[in-house]
Amino acid sequence: MFKKIIALLIIVTLVSCSSGKPVIATTKKAAAVQKPRVATTKKGTYSKPIGKKYPSTNNTTEVIESTSKTVVTYDLINDYVAEYKDIAMGNMKKYGIPASIILAQGILESGAGKGDLAVSANNHFGIKCHKDWLGESVRHDDDAAQECFRKYPEAAESYRDHALFLVGKNRYATLFTYEKDDYKAWAKGLRAAGYATDPKYPDKLISYIERYNLHQYDCQVTGRDYKPFEKSVSASKSTNPKTNANSNDPNLYEVQKGDTLYSISKKFNLLVDDLKQKNNLSDNTLSVGQRLIVK
Template sequence: MKMKPMRRLNIHSILLALCLLSGMTLGAQTRNRAYEEYIEKYREVAIEEMKRYHIPASITLAQGLLESGAGRSELARKSNNHFGIKCGSTWEGRTVRHNDDAPRECFRAYRHARESYRDHSKFLSTGARYAFLFRLKITDYKGWARGLKKAGYATDSRYAQRLIDIIELYDLDKYDRKDGLKWAKENPNPHQPYLANELVYVIARKGDTFKSLGKELDISHRKLRKYNELPKDYELKGGEIIYIEEKKKRADKDHIVYVVRSGDSMYSISQKFGIRLKNLYKMNRMNPESPAPKVGDILRLR
């Protein structure tokens, strides 16, 4: 599933950040209260995202500060969009029009800032262009900052250095060391996250358990079973799709119907497309007692 690239850091964000600094540059080593308040407000969210998606909390906070002007940009204040993610062709949520590279461009709007942080995590962790970043140590904020610039996250030539300056001025890397280093030692070979139907999932490996996955992904093993509609006595065999958030009632707009293939079941199809099993049955006027679909049958996905 392809997401539209984020907007580049525009002149409005830069000017707003400069205004917040009241004429003082980061190089002058003068902290700004607005930045400190933003960090205090969102640091726990950034750490939570780091545990689940393996992105340094320092990087997430620095990007949030830079892109939203410490939460004071119009996009952040009115639409809770802290990272400037544009709508893209697959977005089905709330939207807002905002002048950026062109007049009245479509941006995603969120109910809460936390949703913006989650969307940012999904964007980085599932984007092919950013895959190489996840081979870096979670404490290597400089490598992450330079890698984001290299991957084309922003066109600003000083983007990486701006992130590094913010991280070092506000000691944001302490949030990576506090939880990130412990996590990295406990999970030297983390599961790669993937995206389906705007939902994040991992592929279970042989030897995985719901408890071990829950510990790595910082989520209750009971929720993992619930989200994936699996009974209490089910044991992972390896190769299963495991969602870390609740599946949706229907597939995305790119998947309207599906032609059943050999080896498919209603459950495997529901997992493949991130649809709740009961909704897949309902859309196709079936129930768990109905005969299994045959190869060549066409099932509705939305």
């Protein structure tokens, strides 16, 4: 009897030990579940902080319309000028085209480097293929659907081809009879020679030159003294006679450097279209010193 009791106790003990094994397996499984958490932590170690590399100091915007419609900021245009001013001055020395005109055309035609043609084809001047073009090309809607535009391996080639284009075409010969730094004559001459169909093209170029002080690069080439532009006599007059009123008139606002129609409309709680209608404006181009009716 005593032996049977001992044997029974041994069997019970063995059964108890076997029933504890699932607990050990569960512990291992739980440990395995933790591995993805460790991997996630490591991945987070290599993530980059979100933020702009070059903080903007002036985020007011304006719309540039040429071969495409592009929204740009004041800072973006300044960055564009800083990047290409040396190429523009080099072309002025070599080909006799004002650096200010080159930069203003680059800003307008390429949307300060952000327009469709500039991004897809490094074409900063909206130059179409024409019969003598043997290089690569892209198709883009302009005056007609899917027109052929020149494509360049880099933007510098676009700048070089722009100079050769003006020098090599007989219709632009008159431009080279003007003074090298007479940007107003060049702006009007380009339109007269057929570079652009937009009747406002000269005014737009002159506006960029004067708002962003691009004439200083002409003066660096010619060695003449440069005086920063402050106010344009022609731009200070609106087509509406009310803008000739006293500068203290609360109904008028004088455009400051960096202003856009959008920023002014927000300041006076107006719609952009209403602001344009009040001042008989056909596009979004503004000039420093220009007076706008805002009430």
